[in-house]
Amino acid sequence: MVEPAFIDLVALLRKSVTTLYSDLVTRPTGRAVRLGIEQQLGSAPGPCVSVIDFSQVGILDFSCADEIVAKLLLRYRAADRPAEAFFFLRGVAEHHREPIDCVLDRHGLLLGAEVRTGERLLLGPASDEVRRLWHGLEELRRATPADLARRLGIAEPAAQAGLAALAGHRAAVQGPAWQYVALGALVSGAAL
Amino acid sequence: MHVLTVPETLDERSFETLAADLARADGSRVLFDARRVRWANPYGLVGLLAAGAVARQRSGDAPHLQAPESTDVAHYWARMNFFVHAADVFEPSRLARALRRPAAGESDALLEITSVRSPEDVHDVVDRVRERAAAILGHRLNYPPSAVVQFSVILSEVCQNVVEHAGAEGWVAAQTYNWARRLGRVVAVIAVADVGMGFRGSLAAEHARRYGERWSDATALEAAFLHGMSRYREPGRGQGLQGIRKHVARWNGEVLIRSGTARIAAVPDWDDLPPLESGLAEFPGAQIVVVLPEHKADDTKRP
Numbered sequence: 001m002v003e004p005a006f007i008d009l010v011a012l013l014r015k016s017v018t019t020l021y022s023d024l025v026t027r028p029t030g031r032a033v034r035l036g037i038e039q040q041l042g043s044a045p046g047p048c049v050s051v052i053d054f055s056q057v058g059i060l061d062f063s064c065a066d067e068i069v070a071k072l073l074l075r076y077r078a079a080d081r082p083a084e085a086f087f088f089l090r091g092v093a094e095h096h097r098e099p100i101d102c103v104l105d106r107h108g109l110l111l112g113a114e115v116r117t118g119e120r121l122l123l124g125p126a127s128d129e130v131r132r133l134w135h136g137l138e139e140l141r142r143a144t145p146a147d148l149a150r151r152l153g154i155a156e157p158a159a160q161a162g163l164a165a166l167a168g169h170r171a172a173v174q175g176p177a178w179q180y181v182a183l184g185a186l187v188s189g190a191a192l
Numbered sequence: 193m194h195v196l197t198v199p200e201t202l203d204e205r206s207f208e209t210l211a212a213d214l215a216r217a218d219g220s221r222v223l224f225d226a227r228r229v230r231w232a233n234p235y236g237l238v239g240l241l242a243a244g245a246v247a248r249q250r251s252g253d254a255p256h257l258q259a260p261e262s263t264d265v266a267h268y269w270a271r272m273n274f275f276v277h278a279a280d281v282f283e284p285s286r287l288a289r290a291l292r293r294p295a296a297g298e299s300d301a302l303l304e305i306t307s308v309r310s311p312e313d314v315h316d317v318v319d320r321v322r323e324r325a326a327a328i329l330g331h332r333l334n335y336p337p338s339a340v341v342q343f344s345v346i347l348s349e350v351c352q353n354v355v356e357h358a359g360a361e362g363w364v365a366a367q368t369y370n371w372a373r374r375l376g377r378v379v380a381v382i383a384v385a386d387v388g389m390g391f392r393g394s395l396a397a398e399h400a401r402r403y404g405e406r407w408s409d410a411t412a413l414e415a416a417f418l419h420g421m422s423r424y425r426e427p428g429r430g431q432g433l434q435g436i437r438k439h440v441a442r443w444n445g446e447v448l449i450r451s452g453t454a455r456i457a458a459v460p461d462w463d464d465l466p467p468l469e470s471g472l473a474e475f476p477g478a479q480i481v482v483v484l485p486e487h488k489a490d491d492t493k494r495p
Binding site: 021023025026027028029058059060061062063066094095098099102103106107 | 311314315318319322338341342344345348349352355356427429431432434435
């Protein structure tokens with residue numbers, strides 16, 4: 001079972017650095033917020049998909065994006081990660097995209113997000129095929145490589161490789177019996 | 193006492209005259225004679241504070257400052273909070289009159305001169321400038337609302353440069369004005385100055401060995417500004433300046449960074465600054481200016 005864990009960044013910012021601001025600027029602020037997220041994840045009883053909510057965030061600068069988004073993904077991608085956690089962003093505004101895209105590009109990371117229009121996007125430097133697979137999986141919620149190969153009209157080994165890459169980036173979850181599960185489905189409470 | 197005549201027009205170009213003259217003071221106490229100053233932009237004002245701080249460091253005595261004789265100029269400096277900060281840098285007795293001078297009316301500044309020491313100061317600056325930036329960038333520069341956020345990001349990153357790399361206090365200011373002579377447009381100008389370790393000092397431990405004898409203020413600026421190198425080993429560092437370059441290029445603006453004896457610039461087509469200069473007068477720390485020009489309907493580059 002992968003449980004969703006909802007994290008309101010502005011609430012966490014105000015708790016972590018005792019401020020009334022809603023802007024995520026400066027590296028120390030980003031570091032404090034990231035440590036707050038890690039603390040919350042540390043108390044989760046099992047694997048979780050952490051939904052990081054940007055809805056109330058005003059300005060996000062490059063330093064904060066690096067501390068919060070990139071460092072969090074890097075830490076929980078590592079073999080010695082402190083907990084089994086996946087990440088999904090919500091409430092991402094257009095003006096948050098540039099710093100987030102910039103740090104994901106710099107570190108070669110992928111991350112699923114729901115922007116303020118409600119559209120779901122795979123952020124980061126992915127090939128067109130991997131991006132299509134991610135969208136296909138988000139639509140189906142769970143699928144095997146064969147399911148997606150048929151749906152997208154691509155070869156099954158290519159679908160298998162693309163889904164494995166998404167799982168390696170922790171932008172999708174590999175379940176039992178060659179099934180892959182979309183993070184969006186887990187956010188909505190679907191079982192693995 | 194070394195008497196230093198502050199240029200009549202005080203900006204990023206004439207600052208070089210000021211820095212060169214200050215280098216000739218050779219550790220003597222300095223009198224900054226600003227009586228004939230007729231115009232100063234944010235870089236000129238924070239640069240003058242920095243020059244005063246350097247003079248104080250080198251001689252061990254607070255330098256003197258003779259305030260501008262022009263009432264308009266002195267009032268403008270007062271509205272920019274220049275004299276408040278000058279009282280911490282220059283010998284206060286000569287500033288007494290200027291400090292008593294009431295600032296005529298509300299400040300029209302985008303951001304009055306503000307000290308930057310800590311991340312909290314950066315939060316404060318970003319928060320304080322938000323409403324004014326929205327009004328000024330929208331109405332005077334014809335920028336879309338999204339540009340206000342990008343402007344705040346630039347402001348945040350240039351201020352963080354002081355907090356993270358200078359190891360000393362710095363000052364930031366921003367203003368809009370009609371730059372009729374050079375550009376024929378309204379511009380928004382952000383300037384930051386500190387007298388800390390500078391780019392060469394900040395990057396030396398991590399990068400100097402690789403450059404060998406070529407290591408200098410100019411190569412340090414190139415490493416940070418063009419290649420995104422940082423004093424830290426973490427791969428995510430150094431993105432702030434890269435982000436600033438990207439935003440400013442989108443608006444056909446200019447970024448200039450001076451540090452030590454060199455300066456580097458991202459130069460748009462409307463200016464003729466050399467992209468890299470070395471052999472300037474030694475001046476510690478880093479001084480950054482960002483110029484964002486007004487957008488006009490027939491511009492090819494859109495903010």
